[in-house]
Structures are given as C-alpha cells and as structure tokens.
Amino acid sequence: MRVPTLSRRAALRLMVLGASALVPRGRAVDPPLFEEVPPSASGIRWVHENAMSEERYLPETLGPGCAFLDFDNDGWMDIFFVNSGPCDFYQPKTPLKNALYRNNRDGTFTDVADQAGVARTTAFGMGVAVGDYDNDGYPDLFVTAYGRPTLYHNNGDGTFTDVTEKAGLAIGGWTTSAVWFDYDNDGLLDLFVCSFVEFSLKNNVFCGDNRLGRKYYCIPRVFKPTPSLLFHNNGDGTFTEVSRGTDVARALGKALGVVATDINNDGWMDLFVANDTVQNFLFVNRGQNRWEELGLAAEVAFSANGQARSGMGVDAADFDNDGWQDLFVANVDQEMFSLYRNNGDETFRDDAHVHGIAQATRLLSGWGLKFFDFDNDGLIDLFLANGHPDDMIEMYSTQVKYKEPLLLFRHEGERLRNISHQAGPVFEKMFPARGLAIGDYNNDGRIDVVVGNNGMAPLLLKNNAGRQNHWLGLRLQGTTCNRDAVGARITWSVGGVKRSRLKNNGGSYLSSHDPREVIGLGRATKLDWLEIRWPLPSRRVDRFTDLPLDRYVTIVEGKGIAS
Secondary structure (H helix, E strand, O other): OOOOOOOOHHHHHHHHHHHHHOOOOOOOOOOOEEEEEEEHHHHOOOOOOHHHHHHHHOHOOOOOEEEEOOOOOOOOEEEEEEEOOOOOOOOOOOOOOOOEEEEEOOEEEEEHHHHHHEEEEOOEEEEEEEOOOOOOOOEEEEEEEOOOOOEEOOOOOOOOEOOHHHHHOOOEEEEEEEEOOOOOOOOOOOEEEEOOOOOOOOOOOEEEEEOEEEEEOOHHHHHHOOOOOOEEEOOOOEEEEOOOHHHHOOEOOOOEEEEEEEEOOOOOOOOEEEHHHHHHHEEOOOOOOOOOEOHHHHHHOOOOOOOOOOOOOOEOOOOOOOOOOOOEEOOOOOOOOOEEEOOOOOOEOOOOOOOHHHHHHOOEEEEEEEEOOOOOOOOOOOOOEEEEOOOHHHHOOOOOOEEEEOEEEEEEOOOOOEHHHHHOHHHHEOOOOOEEEEOOOOOOOEEEEEEEEEOOOEEEEEOOOOOOEEEEEEEEEOOOOOOOOOOOOOEEEEEEEEEEEEEOOOOOOOOOOOOOOEEEEOOOOOOEEEEOOOOOOOOOOEEHHHOOOEEEEEEEEOOOEOO
C-alpha cells in the first residue's frame, strides 16, 4: 500500500501546530473565531511600500507598524498605518503616504490622513506609539523611522501638527518601537524610544554570494549596536533626554520591541526590551531616574543555552493570574519564542515548552504579538503574527518560508493551547506579517486585530469568539496621574474568583493598541466588585459594585463613572 506524502506546506503546518494538528477538526467553527475582513467590506485599501530593491537594504525588511486609536474622541477606534518614505537609499517616484482611517461606525473606514495632516512621509517610517502626552484628552502620535521620527500633536479638531522640532525630539539614527509611560510618576507621560543598529548608505555591508552576484538581507549581527533613548516630559510640550549616564545609555543594543510594565510590583514602571542578535534588556526602575539593567540576572537576556537571539516582538501580562507580570519575546526561526514566567523575585523562568509555544514556533519568525482575552472567559490568551525577514529564505532553506501563518493560543486553565487549526480560514494562510495591534473597532466587546504586512495590504480581523460571554469595557481617565492611566491596576471579582490586570503600555512590535481594557466575565451575569488602584502620584483606590455589563464605561479618577 502506498503511503501518502505531505506537501511541503502541509508539513510546515504540521510542525507549527504540533500535536493539535492531528486532532480531527469535526464541524467547522461558524462563524470563525477571527474573520478576515476584505478591503471591499472595510474600505481599507492602503498598501505598504517596503521599497524592496536588488541592493537588499536592511530597513526594507522591518515595517510596517500600525495602531488602534480614537483620534477624534467619538468613542470608536480608528486605525493608523505607517509607510516607508524618502531616505538616503530610497527616493520614491511618487510621494508615499501614511494612512489614518476614521471609523465610520458601520464596519467601514475612510482614510482622512491628508485632511488630518499625518499622510506625508519625510523619512523611512517604521512604527507608531500613541499617547496623550499633554493630558488634553486627545491622543498624540510618535512615528519612528530610519531617519527623523515625527511627533504629531493632536489639535482636538481632527487635525495634527508636526511639533517634533519644538518638542526636542528631532533625533536621527534608526528608531523602531517606542512607548509612552510615566517613569517618574509625576503624572506626565514620558517616552522611551528603541534604537536599532548603526546603518546608512555609506556604511552598508555586502551580504550575499559573490560568485553568483546575489545579495541577501544582512543579519543585524554585522552592524554595530546603539543605545536606546529615554525622554522626560517637561510638562510644557518639550522633552529632555535623560538616559545619559544611566544603564539605558550604557546598554548598547539593537532594539526592536519594548513593553512598559511593573515586574516587581513596586509602583514604578519598568521596561523589557527585545534586541536582535544581542542580549535582551530588562531595565528595572529604581526611582529618581535610576535604572538597573537586570536582563542577565533575571534570566531573560539569552536563550537557555546562553546564546543571544533575534528578539523582535515582546509583551507582558499576568497570564497565570498569580499577581506578577510575565514576559514574552518572539525570535527568528530555529531559536523558538520564550514565555517567561515571573518568579516574584525579579527572576523569570522560560515556560514556552510547557505550553507548546517553543515547539510551535521553531520554524517561525515572530514580530507583532499580544496577550489578551480574545473570548472574554476571564483568562489571558496569546496571538502571534509571523513572517521571515528575508524574502529569499526559500532559496537556501527547505523548511522555512518567507510568508508564515498566524498563531492563536487559548488559555485553558492550566495551559495555553495552540488552537490555530480551528480558529478560522485566515489561519490557513501565510503572511509577511510585522506590526500587530489589538482594538475593538465595532464596540461589541470582542477585541479585534489588525496586522501590518511587509510590502502588502494590511489584515483586519474581526473577532467573533465568546459571543455567549459577558464583558465590561473600561475607559480609564486619570486626573492626578497620567490621563491615560498607564500603570493602573484593575482588580475584580466574578463569582468569588478574584483576578487582576496591570494597565501596561507598548508591547507587540512597532504598534499601539486600543487604550480601553475589556474585562471578560465568561457566563457570569454579575460582577461582584471592581477596584482601580490608580498609578502614582495618585494614591487613590476607587471601588465599584453594580456596574453595568456588556458596554463601555468611562471611569474618572476620584469622580466615578462619567455621565
């Protein structure tokens, strides 16, 4: 009897999905857990230009980032996409544009980037960080780039103004991810900016096959590392770089991803930074702008065998509900991804194998990713977007592909389980994915996903999961603390089961997320109580009972639910 053989793609899917791929599918999920929304339905027709050339310049491989934000404060999430632009190695024949898609509140979007003043690209764009740095109630945009980044101040009338020079943020180099957070607890959002490698047209390195005259994208290992930057918010629309003389400046890296979180529960926001081909950094905030880089001591700097990996996407969450923030980092193929469980003593252990994540990601390269409760059952799940950085990888590898599948891991109480094979048809497709942002664009309480694809159209995924489950959406508004309430701790009880969540910021890769928090209640029809411990300098704790379900509410520090 002839034994059927698997196609190359089927073999890849089997290795990615692991044992779960052998489980009979049974009746297909209808509707799928995540449904691809085509441009004809969403109106999102923007396409990323990666400027791919025969010279294979490294910046071509890294973009784009994306963001969910409510730029016009109408209660509906809009979407921003970052495009490439002119630089020393690339001059587009026609001007390229970023996109700002205003939510039409009916499932469709309209690009208003030109009217809003954020369309023009003046550098080779990378990512975007969203935050209300002046506490005026309107989200502002910081767009990173190879070349000069841009700070767009939201004018509150549907338009933005480029205030980069005035703000003191007209830096050079190559910036990637960035995050807004209040490192000194003065009630104002400060800015951390990831810096990648020393690169320019003049110092570009040849990587390829001289005999064939073929060029490949270089591994970042051949370029020199650089220090990332920390900017203090002066409260007058300007910023001062304060990383000099600290561990932030002393730690030379090749930073691609960052998340702001509190790893030791001391009320000071820390930073976990993913670096490409050098060790990851864990900057622990000791107050008074004193930073201690503990990546090696915390066991998050290197792989288990002591090797530096190609860190790209990162995130943080208390996925096991033990009160401590855990960390995640995605790497390139053959290196596997890491899920670092917090031991509660400023050290971590890698549990990726325990949850099947290491096995599922051995042949993948991860970029955008996020912890979130996609089905509103109260447990934190994990979404991963993947794609190899080199479009020529299939010429010298029989197993690794340039375009790769999305992965979805559901939290099932004790373990995360790979359920990608039953999550919907889009998980059977392959993408050159980069940035990933989450947000509830249709306000149904189920968190949706947008993925930026390198050199292609983005991917909008509508979440259909957990329709039987109840939820509560929270818009937190600080008054004494930063208005975005980054660093707030939310604790709640459902049926006597207590859970908590820290309002982190950043995470994923080159992207920003819906600032609202969605609390999943499962089948429960009542929330026992909910408590918000506002971040410093506020010391206030607000407690609520009898909150409405299946809707969004705005809670203002010290004032309760806004009318």
